[in-house]
Amino acid sequence: MGIFDVRKIDCHAHVLDPLRFPYAQGAAYRPSGQEIGTTDQFVEVLQCYGTEHVLLVQPNSGYGPDNSCMLDAIRRYPGIFKGVAIASLDADLSHLRDLRDQGIVGIALNPTFYGNDFYADSPALMEKLAELDMFVQIQVQHDQLLMFKPWIERIAVRVLIDHCGRPTPEQGLAQPGFSALLDLAETGRVHVKLSGYAKFAKTPYPFRDTLPFVRALVEAFGLDHCMWASDWPYLRAADRQDYGPLLKLLDTLFPDPADRDILLWQTPKRLFGFGA
Structure with missing residues (x-):
C-alpha cells in the first residue's frame, strides 16, 4: 500500500485566511501569496493525500495570540482538526480549560520567533498545563532548548518539540541543544515532530543533511514518541515545498510499513485522542 493510501495524521500545520480573519494590527510578519492557506483549501489537500486528522498550530505570523x-x-x-493555541504566559486555569473544551490540546511557545528571554516566566504556565494534562509545545533552534531543559525535567508536563528541535547540521549530533533534546527522552513525557526539515537543512529536498538527526531522534525516543508533520502551508519557506514529496520522503526514512503506521497513525491518535 502506497504512502498516500495509508491512514495518517498530520501533526503540525497552519490555517491562514486574512479575508475572513484579518491579521492582527502590528503583526511582525504578514503571510501573503502562496503562504496563505485557508481551512477549506487545506481540507481539499488532505482529501487528495488521504490524511484523516490534523493537529493545527496557531501561527505567530499574522495572528499571534488571536486563535480565532x-x-x-x-x-x-x-472530526478532522484539533489544535495547539497561543496563550499568555499568565493565562489562568479557566482560560486554558475553555481552550481545551474547544479542541485545543496544548499551548505553543516559540523562542525562534520571540527569543528565549520572552519565555523566562514560562514554568508557571507549564505547571498549569501539567495540571490540565495538556501539552506545552516548544519550537527552538540551535541551543535554545538548554534554557527549557531543567523546567521540562522538573515539571510533569507533556511536551511536544517542533521540527526535530531545529539543530544546526554542520555542528553534528553532539551540539549542546540537540544533545539536551536526546537526554529528554528519559522523561517519557517528551515527544518530537519529525518535520520542518527545510527550516534547518542546509541542503535542498530531500534534505540529506537532516537524516542523521532524524535517525538519532527515533533511536532515542522510539516511534511511540515521534510523529510526522507537513508544516503546511510552509510559512517563510526559502524555496517551494509540497505536501506530496514530504510524504514520499517517509518511504526513504521508514521503509517498514509497520513503522510508518506507528509514526503516522498509532502515536498521534493515542496522544491527541483523534477519533475518540
Missing part, C-alpha cells in the same frame, strides 16, 4: 481562525477550523471540522 484556527478555532473556527476546529468548530467547522471537529
